[in-house]
Amino acid sequence: MTASPDFCRQIEALRPALLKYARLQLRNPAWAEDAVSETLLAALEKPQAFAGASQLKTWLVGILKHKLVDQIRKNSRELSTTASTEDGEDLDELLFASDGHWRETQHDWGNPEDVLRQLDFMKVLEACVDKLPGQQGRLFMMREWLELESDEICKELAITPTNLWVMLHRARLRLRDCLQAGWFGAASAGGAS
Amino acid sequence: MIKLKITCREATQITLQAEDRRMPLSERLSLRLHHRICSNCRRFARQVELMRQASVRWRHYTEE
Numbered sequence: 001m002t003a004s005p006d007f008c009r010q011i012e013a014l015r016p017a018l019l020k021y022a023r024l025q026l027r028n029p030a031w032a033e034d035a036v037s038e039t040l041l042a043a044l045e046k047p048q049a050f051a052g053a054s055q056l057k058t059w060l061v062g063i064l065k066h067k068l069v070d071q072i073r074k075n076s077r078e079l080s081t082t083a084s085t086e087d088g089e090d091l092d093e094l095l096f097a098s099d100g101h102w103r104e105t106q107h108d109w110g111n112p113e114d115v116l117r118q119l120d121f122m123k124v125l126e127a128c129v130d131k132l133p134g135q136q137g138r139l140f141m142m143r144e145w146l147e148l149e150s151d152e153i154c155k156e157l158a159i160t161p162t163n164l165w166v167m168l169h170r171a172r173l174r175l176r177d178c179l180q181a182g183w184f185g186a187a188s189a190g191g192a193s
Numbered sequence: 194m195i196k197l198k199i200t201c202r203e204a205t206q207i208t209l210q211a212e213d214r215r216m217p218l219s220e221r222l223s224l225r226l227h228h229r230i231c232s233n234c235r236r237f238a239r240q241v242e243l244m245r246q247a248s249v250r251w252r253h254y255t256e257e
Contacts, residue, residue, distance in 0.1 A: 021255055058256040078210040092202065102194025106236040112243040116250045125251055145255070150213050161214075165210065169209045176240055 003047040025068050025141045027134045035067040048185045128178035136171035195219045199227050204234045
């Protein structure tokens with residue numbers, strides 16, 4: 001069965017969205033292009049696999065996630081050699097005094113339900129994930145977006161659990177900082193309710 | 194052994210690591226004790242909880 005022109009158009013229209021997430025995950029434009037091309041190709045070769053029961057985008061993102069894991073596997077050696085050079089500054093040192101206390105008062109972010117139903121928050125979150133340094137962003141995405149278990153990530157990238165936890169710790173602290181600055185800080189100044 | 198007094202920095206580390214692995218009971222108890230006396234770390238833990246829920250919501254959002 002060959003894909004209809006209409007099906008091709010619909011799939012092609014989703015390329016930019018897929019590319020955005022492929023880049024967020026891989027942090028490498030060339031690998032991201034490859035993963036997306038493979039995804040679209042797989043979809044066009046098997047249009048009958050799309051039953052139409054779910055949304056087209058849901059189906060494609062599902063394929064993309066597998067292709068992204070393939071890319072990570074394929075490039076794991078290069079990933080492990082570039083990783084340590086793109087770490088960013090140590091936030092712990094900025095957040096805590098030498099006695100281990102917070103330097104500043106922490107803010108109440110309010111009710112998660114109220115925050116999370118706002119579409120704009122999702123955009124700020126995406127921008128903050130995008131700002132994470134390379135390897136931290138990659139690991140955060142593997143954990144939270146690809147939903148891989150810690151031991152799977154360690155195996156794919158040949159890193160130790162301790163190394164993974166340190167990197168995720170930094171990623172989450174950085175993300176929190178960015179959300180505070182980009183959403184909660186900005187919102188409280190504007191009187192968010 | 195349960196450490197009765199941990200610093201905010203240590204509490205933060207336990208809170209964040211709990212996102213990615215099951216923490217030993219002793220550390221969870223230390224954290225709970227710390228939260229009784231530290232509003233900053235309680236707020237931080239709620240922020241991390243919100244971020245966890247945000248990830249779930251975001252996954253759905255990326256597929257819609």
